[in-house]
Amino acid sequence: MTETSGPAGADSQAILTIDxxxxxxxxxxxxxxxxxxECGAVVKADAYGIGIEAAxxxxxxxxxxxxxxxxxxxxxxxxxxxxxxVVYVLNGLLAASLPTLIAHDLRPxxxxxxxxxxxxxxGEGHACALHVDTGxxxxxxxxADVAVIAGMGLAIDVLMTHFVSSEATTDPTNHAQIARxxxxxxxxxxxxxxxxxxxxxxxxxxxxxxxxxxxxxxYGGNPTPGSDNPMQAVVRLEAPLLQIRTIEAGEKVxxxxxxxxxxxxxxxxxxxxxxxxxxxxxxxTDDRAGGEARVAGVLCPFAGRVxxxxxxxxxxxxxxxxxxxxxxxxxxxxxxxxxxxxxxATIGYEILTRLGARYHRVYVD
Ligand SMILES: *Cc1c(COP(=O)(O)O)cnc(C)c1O
Numbered sequence: 001m002t003e004t005s006g007p008a009g010a011d012s013q014a015i016l017t018i019d020x021x022x023x024x025x026x027x028x029x030x031x032x033x034x035x036x037x038e039c040g041a042v043v044k045a046d047a048y049g050i051g052i053e054a055a056x057x058x059x060x061x062x063x064x065x066x067x068x069x070x071x072x073x074x075x076x077x078x079x080x081x082x083x084x085x086v087v088y089v090l091n092g093l094l095a096a097s098l099p100t101l102i103a104h105d106l107r108p109x110x111x112x113x114x115x116x117x118x119x120x121x122x123g124e125g126h127a128c129a130l131h132v133d134t135g136x137x138x139x140x141x142x143x144a145d146v147a148v149i150a151g152m153g154l155a156i157d158v159l160m161t162h163f164v165s166s167e168a169t170t171d172p173t174n175h176a177q178i179a180r181x182x183x184x185x186x187x188x189x190x191x192x193x194x195x196x197x198x199x200x201x202x203x204x205x206x207x208x209x210x211x212x213x214x215x216x217x218x219y220g221g222n223p224t225p226g227s228d229n230p231m232q233a234v235v236r237l238e239a240p241l242l243q244i245r246t247i248e249a250g251e252k253v254x255x256x257x258x259x260x261x262x263x264x265x266x267x268x269x270x271x272x273x274x275x276x277x278x279x280x281x282x283x284x285t286d287d288r289a290g291g292e293a294r295v296a297g298v299l300c301p302f303a304g305r306v307x308x309x310x311x312x313x314x315x316x317x318x319x320x321x322x323x324x325x326x327x328x329x330x331x332x333x334x335x336x337x338x339x340x341x342x343x344x345a346t347i348g349y350e351i352l353t354r355l356g357a358r359y360h361r362v363y364v365d
């Protein structure tokens with residue numbers, strides 16, 4: 001167990017516990033699923049908020065050899081902790097990132113004809129990947145350009161594409177994208193095929209190719225929305241109860257008085273707010289239920305607006321004696337990142353990648 005700051009609770013901080021054994025177990029589940037294809041790991045955005053320096057070595061220890069990041073600077077961080085990793089940089093090739101790519105042996109994912117010419121001139125023959133856009137209209141070359149780039153003599157070792165809606169298993173777009181990808185693959189027969197993010201590992205078409213790129217599922221996100229989550233939770237978030245007070249029915253709570261007590265209500269003010277990455281949109285108002293915290297085993301709704309460093313929860317249903325020494329669990333004990341995302345009108349991906357910098361972080365394995 002490694003801790004990143006002083007003893008838990010010493011600074012009234014919320015505690016973020018990151019389970020590296022669960023991360024490794026999730027990777028193994030996916031790796032077995034796609035075998036004999038290779039399972040990589042997407043560790044962009046500081047490994048979806050949990051920390052590249054902890055996540056990448058844990059994944060490497062589980063057997064992962066190939067990592068995907070968004071920026072060259074993130075790739076450099078992976079290189080520093082997993083020296084033998086194969087690292088692809090998804091966001092394409094920026095001239096300014098060339099020195100970092102070359103110095104740290106990172107492979108750009110070329111996404112345009114300009115990227116391809118730049119790497120042909122400056123890439124010193126190093127390996128790279130090519131991204132073909134099969135319907136996202138975001139990054140990647142149009143299918144017709146694959147043959148053009150194939151003629152440029154680059155060391156393209158992976159040909160990849162990205163799904164538009166792989167979590168929607170019956171969406172015909174998935175099939176169309178797979179067909180478009182297959183039609184260009186012949187132009188680069190030596191390159192390995194890489195199509196799948198987390199949810200695509202659960203598509204009926206099994207578009208695993210030679211190398212898959214899960215991110216969200218590794219960190220405990222549900223790759224099969226609407227069905228049971230096959231992954232283990234990786235993050236647990238707990239905030240201290242700072243104050244308990246009782247108010248009368250009709251009293252209002254928090255900024256702009258958006259929540260009204262419908263009964264005599266016991267409130268707990270907890271030490272976490274939007275500055276910690278708890279979305280303000282998870283506020284509970286008279287019109288709309290918001291987020292929930294579990295206190296002494298009881299689900300307690302947010303009462304009023306989430307403020308910068310504080311959130312108020314309705315703990316009326318928690319026996320008074322159980323409140324002593326209790327904490328408010330925001331993630332864990334049955335509350336998932338997908339749940340909180342839904343309550344905050346966003347997705348679990350955003351919950352993870354906004355996990356705050358001032359948590360007391362505890363890594364367990
Ligand atoms: C972020 C990303 C992934 C990982 O997606 P998840 O849904 O988190 O598994 C894979 N491929 C590309 C190109 C990405 O940008």
